[in-house]
Amino acid sequence: METPIARVRGLGSARSGAHHWWLERLTSVSTLILFVWFIVALLGLPSLDYASVREWLASPLAAVPMLLLIVSTFWHAKLGMQVLIEDYVHEDGWKFFSITLLNFFVIGAAALAFFSVLKIAFAGGE
Amino acid sequence: MARNASRPLSPHLTIWRWGPHMLVSILHRASGDGLTVVGGIALVWWLAAAATGPQAYETFLDHADNWYGVILAVGLSWALFQHMLSGLRHFVMDIGAGYELTTNKFWSVMTVAGGIVLTMLFWLYIWGVKG
Numbered sequence: 001m002e003t004p005i006a007r008v009r010g011l012g013s014a015r016s017g018a019h020h021w022w023l024e025r026l027t028s029v030s031t032l033i034l035f036v037w038f039i040v041a042l043l044g045l046p047s048l049d050y051a052s053v054r055e056w057l058a059s060p061l062a063a064v065p066m067l068l069l070i071v072s073t074f075w076h077a078k079l080g081m082q083v084l085i086e087d088y089v090h091e092d093g094w095k096f097f098s099i100t101l102l103n104f105f106v107i108g109a110a111a112l113a114f115f116s117v118l119k120i121a122f123a124g125g126e
Numbered sequence: 127m128a129r130n131a132s133r134p135l136s137p138h139l140t141i142w143r144w145g146p147h148m149l150v151s152i153l154h155r156a157s158g159d160g161l162t163v164v165g166g167i168a169l170v171w172w173l174a175a176a177a178t179g180p181q182a183y184e185t186f187l188d189h190a191d192n193w194y195g196v197i198l199a200v201g202l203s204w205a206l207f208q209h210m211l212s213g214l215r216h217f218v219m220d221i222g223a224g225y226e227l228t229t230n231k232f233w234s235v236m237t238v239a240g241g242i243v244l245t246m247l248f249w250l251y252i253w254g255v256k257g
Binding site: 002003025028032035039043048049050053054057066070073074077080081084105106109112113115116117119120 | 130133155158159161162166167169170173174176177178180183184187206210213214216217220248251252256
């Protein structure tokens with residue numbers, strides 16, 4: 001009987017195993033901080049109508065944390081969802097497809113959100 | 127991964143009696159999953175609509191104010207608070223603390239209870255205080 005561990009034993013560390021885990025923790029701290037800001041800011045807005053939201057996002061102190069929130073959250077989502085896929089999707093082809101789709105989704109969504117905030121901010125909320 | 131098919135797979139998920147720690151574990155994954163897909167799309171839609179113009183934003187608000195929009199918003203806020211609290215629990219466990227049976231069970235229950243309480247406070251503030 002041979003288990004997969006017999007083939008890797010003695011080869012030493014791949015030197016990248018902890019990187020994903022560490023980034024997931026790091027982005028969870030930044031996402032936590034940014035979401036506490038986001039919830040407090042949202043609850044503090046007079047209204048969620050068009051003019052109020054744009055005026056709010058035009059301020060650097062709202063636009064910059066919002067941009068950071070977008071990067072941090074989608075990055076964290078990508079790392080977490082990848083673990084989910086790796087755990088539950090066993091067939092190599094489907095795994096590759098799922099992770100590719102995940103990357104397209106998070107990068108596309110983050111880019112759209114990022115650009116939207118920049119557009120509102122640079123337009124001065126007008 | 128290549129696997130000897132004659133060997134059993136572990137863990138045998140189906141033979142364990144459900145406990146709070148298992149619930150929190152799977153809720154952490156399910157809420158993260160939901161937040162990524164549904165929350166991600168909602169966040170992008172909101173920001174893109176605000177960047178596009180008053181009409182696009184009106185369309186977004188029409189859906190958000192609808193019954194299904196409210197259900198999704200409440201669900202997303204619960205998923206966020208649940209994921210936040212079970213994430214904090216993971217930080218504690220990452221440093222090697224909180225594995226004792228009673229401690230682990232207590233904080234598992236508190237995580238679920240806390241998620242529900244925070245969601246209720248959040249919407250109580252929005253509907254009750256802000257109107």
